[in-house]
Amino acid sequence: MTEPVHTNIDIALVHFPVYNKPGDIVTSSVTTLDVHDISRISRTYALGTFYVVTPLETQQKLVSRMMDHWLKGYGAEYNPTRKEALLNTRVVNVLDEAVADITERRGKPPRTVVSSAKQFPQSRSYQEMRAELKEDHSHLLVFGTGWGLEKGIVERADIVLAPIDGLSGYNHLPVRAAVAIILDRLLGREIRAE
DSSP: OOOOSBTTEEEEEEOSSEEOTTSOEEOOOOOHHHHHHHHHHHHHTTBSOEEEEOOOHHHHHHHHHHHHHHHTSHHHHHOHHHHHHHTTEEEESSHHHHHHHHHHHHSSOOEEEEOOSSOOTTEEOHHHHHHHHTSSSOEEEEEEOTTOBOHHHHHHOSEEEOOOOOSSSOOOOOHHHHHHHHHHHHHSOOOOOO
């Protein structure tokens, strides 16, 4: 197993506070598929910790049972690569717990970087963000579920990423796809014409 090369970059998937379709602040359901896939994506891009953020005890237990199966149970022997992907996955109650954990481990708080399907005046391009991630500073990339992060999280963020622009004007990607696209834009190898 190789050591991560982006240990100054962590990721969080927030299930509360997020919006539902009518615009109410809710707690969205954790899906084990998101946990599996984003853990694998995080491992592929050699990130530090992947935080699953949910205050619901039942949802925390769901993630713990799933992780126990793949880390300690039959799944650990059946699929060692899944075990490897989940080693850096943690469940926390609120986003502030992830920030506190990173601050304790690294000695200073991370810059929070949020993704959004909407453009904001302070939105930063992927090229600008890619350059900033090379600096010796800790970053926490924050992704929302449901119909997006509650506006207070976005307003308090240090950086807001520009939305992912496709080709059709349709912009409602599953969070797993958004995470993969954004991480590849920020950390993937640059393709050079030959």
